[in-house]
Amino acid sequence: MAEIRIENLRHSYSANPQSDEDFALKRLSITWQDGGAYALLGPSGCGKTTLLNLISGLLTPTEGKILFDGKDVSNASPEERNIAQVFQFPVIYDTMTVYDNLAFPLRNRGVPEGEIKIRVAEIADMLELTKTLHKRASGLTADGKQKISLGRGLVRPDVNVIMFDEPLTVIDPHLKWQLRSKLKELHLRTKRTMIYVTHDQTEALTFADQVVVMNLGEVVQAGTPIELFERPQHTFVGHFIGSPGMNVLPCEVRGGKAVFAGMPVDVANIQSAGNRGRMEIGVRPEFVSIARAGISADVVRVADAGRYRIVETRSHGHTIKLLLKEGEEVPQSTTFLAFDPSHTQIYEDGWIAGAHR
């Protein structure tokens, strides 16, 4: 087990990258504590799998360093780094039994057979694979196979980190939930550092203590699920996390106030706003409410999402969404909206005003 520190890491798949465009991963520094549960969240092609493969050693970085407990492992092989990785599609050795599959990483490292037996039995018990231990692995269902991949990661008692690359992609929806809670439980039991890559916010937010949101090869924000929800550092995080995503409205700053469509709006971070570049107000639908006066808007559409309703309104050419609890009255046609000042932020060129970049 180890603390993972990444310093100024960059990676490009082309041999001699010229511009920033050539980099799949653009300069990244981050530290992950030993024993934490982390998620890498971002849309497809944002560089999260690249980052994962760099940490596991399947790729060698173009620039920068990766340190495990202060030791530079940037050029070490996956075996030397002593990590485990679970892939998107379950990888099993299909001529072997489940037992042999689980024993494989230990046998490759010359662990005595007696010890292997104890370890495999323990892991099989954790993953509820004991009954199938002596069956051929190829006969198992997708979730069973994914459990074997996971088991091969857990079976070594000394791995530095276990990494998951969208491990639930091929799992049936009703089993996804089960496997996800299993993962969480395993993390609590084994206290291994785990890094979970996904593009699904629910998976990331339920699994991780800390979520790293990536976009276009950069880390946009790293924080707890609550931080990501309440104070998105970038409008992208606001859009990407939450359902529906954050409302982003163009505004200008006049006399120390944010002004949207001629109406002053109270925002939490107004003192940091510099009125340079593209100014925007960001407010989540959860913090928009119907008021007697304020910003005028027309109700366009109402969608029922069970416990609450999503109301889509149109105000001065912009869409503003808000949530109404069950039982609350949906306003007819024209109404007024109010934003909760403590949860309304101002953004400059996409980034939250006052953020140190």
Place this chain on the structure above:
Amino acid sequence: MNKTLNNKAWWLVLPVFLMVAFNALLPLMTVVNYSIQETFGNNEFFWSGTTWFEQILHDGEFHASLKRQLIFTGLILLIEVPLGLVIALCMPRNGPWVSVCLVLVALPLLVPWNVVGSMWNIMALPDIGLLGKGINALGITFNYTRQPISAWFTVVLMDVWHWTSLVVLLCYAGLVAIPDAYYQAAKVDGARPWAVFRYIQLPRLKHVLTIAILLRFMDSFMIYTEVIVLTGGGPGSTTKFLSIDLVQKALGGFDLGPAAAFSIVYFLIILFLSWLFYTLMMREEAK
């Protein structure tokens, strides 16, 4: 609802039926026809029952060529399959060399069979051929028109040169189809190259290897052109394989009855052995 009976659609099957008939059934039936009757020409036939079959099955010459055939096929399978697999494993997976390698490997497959025979015939000549002269220069007496060993060596070498490529191409296709995640998982699990081969590559190549073995078995069991051009079945009859024996009986001796019985037995042997190979190699799957 009354079902409309319209059997006119059967006419649409007719072209296929005719093609199969002219391709396979009718020629085969002529052979069956000859194998159970006796003819002296003039289109006169006399019933002879199983006489020809009995004669062939007790024929020493047939036994000898069958034995030679089995040894030959066994030898080339033992050489070509592992060799093809090793070459495929050594070929690059990506980069500009892929196409170069593929073209080079495929070249022997594009050479007409009688040309292959002539090429090796000239190449192995002890006085002017590169191979023949070279071996003699090493101090080993080599003459494929006189020594059975030299003849066998040349025939086997020729077949390996001509057909290993097929195994290489099939194995290469199989190897390329293995997803990267398998190799990555093996790296993470600390697997040595041998373990990667044994537990990832070999199991995933099973199907292409089955096809490769079946194709090489059938083709080598029916080998004719290359050998007849190279050695003509000699020296003596030491490289006389089944097909050569058959042609000698049918055309040389004009023994149409025994030759027809020979053909059918030959066909059944290939059919049986192919079935056997396939069942043995696919046995695991059924479990």
